[in-house]
Structure formats: structure tokens, C-alpha cells
Amino acid sequence: MPNRKEIERLATELSKKLADEGKLIEAGWTGYRMLVLPPDAPQIQVDECRFAFMAGSQHLFSSIMTILDSGDQESEADLRKMDLIDKELRAFGREMALRASRSK
Template sequence: MAEQHIIEEAWRGFVKKVYDAELPREQHDEMRRVWFAGAFALWTSLMSNLDEGDDATEFDLGRMQAIENEFERFQLEAEALAARSAGTEASLKPTCGRTGCDRAPTHYLVLKIPPHGGSMAQALKAAVGVVLCRDHAEEATAVEILANGTDRIRDAVTATGKLAPDFERAEIEVRRVGDAFWNDVQARVAISQGGGRA
């Protein structure tokens, strides 16, 4: 297998997506160090805290879910800050994640993927990073959600020594996004702009 540079490629993609002009060298280097420090902190957190064995335990799944939730909150904060800075969005609440739908997002999806040869009780649970209106959340399929992510998920799971996921038996759980979820996003945005307390 050829050597992969997953974190470096993600860094380059981030810079290309976020910055139109070339970054000054000093700023680029400092941001890259911070990027890798964050990735290293996540990696060591996962590797040093997962339970031993081939199957994911409830503790493992809970830890992965907590990390996914943090990433989801950060993504919403970043989108809200960008919209507010651009003056294009009056509200911090985005619209449905389905292209062309302008309804309020009220639900998110949790994908449950059992290991090959394992039971659904051993399933990896991962929140999908898109918030949808009720109708689109209820019609989503595992095949649609997994269309572009199976290789990344399989690689991440097997890298921890766990059994490969069985995508053909994946199930979707639809969960309602509560006001506490949005209040948390709004509070974090206010704090990051100097308008609140940590």
C-alpha cells in the first residue's frame, strides 16, 4: 500500500477552500503546526482511550460520538461566523442540508454500522454532519449517505484494530435537533466574537 498523507492532504484542501490568496509563509507555517497539533491530539485521544479487543465497545462508540458531536458543532459555528461576517445571513440557524431545500433543519441522522460478522449491538454509531428538515431526514437512505465515505470509514475503523464495518447492514436513526443544540451554537458564536462569556 502506498504511503498516504491524509492529514497533509486535508490541510492543503482546507487552505485551498478557505483562503483565496496565498498565505504569508509565516502564517501558513504556524497554522499548519496548529492543524497537525490538533490532529495529533485527536489521534492520541483515540488510541490511548479505546478499549482493547476487535469489537467496538459502548465506551468506544460513546467516545467516537462525542468527537463527532464536537466536529458537528464546530462546523455549524464556522458556517454561522462566515455568514455573519459576510453579512449574508440574518439568522444563525441554517437551512436544510439538502440542496435546493430552504426549510428549517430540524433533524440529524445517526448511522449505525455493524462489524462484519457482528451484531447490531456492536454497531459503530456516527452522527452524519448534515442537519436536514424532517421530510428529507426521513427519506434519507444509508446508501445515499455512504456514497462517498465507505473507504474513509473502513480505513479509520480498521486502523484502530477493530473489525471492518458491514455497510450492507447499515441502519439510519433519525433524531430531532433540540433548542439546546441551536442555543449552544449561538452561544459559542457570541463568545468567539467577544459578545459572551466562556
């Protein structure tokens, strides 16, 4: 069984490959579905959850594109904004992990 570091390395490689293929968000949805939805979830639940997942992804990406300063180089303000987004999403990740551990 691979250790956590090896899993993270493989996940990073896969993420880069999927991003290059234009499939990163769809792959994220697939992972989310496997972790969160029961295998026998009704199709309406799967469809609505996918819609919500994709809407959240679209919101985040369009928001990032809107809030970043113009120009080719990142600014200090850009880095601060991205850091705050990272912190917000990491907090949610901890919440999600806690919820998943409780359900096992």
C-alpha cells in the first residue's frame, strides 16, 4: 500500500496531466462523487450535486479572474488574495475530512 507522500505525489502528477487535458474539474467532481455520494444515489441527486460542484468551480474561477490585478505579473495584492482563498478552502477541507471520518 502506498504511503501518504506517494499518494500525494501521484495525485499531483494526475492533477497536472488532467489540467493539461482540460479535465481537472470533471476529475474533481468524480473524486467528490466517490467520496461523498452513496453508490446507489438517485440520478437526480447525482445530477444536482454535479451542478452544484460545477457551479462552485465556475464561481471560484471567474471570481479569481475578476479580482486579480491586470498585468502579466502577480502583485502583492494578488498573492494575498490567493493566500486567503487557499486558507478558506483548506479550512473547508479540514471540515470535509472531519465529516468523512465521522461517517466511517
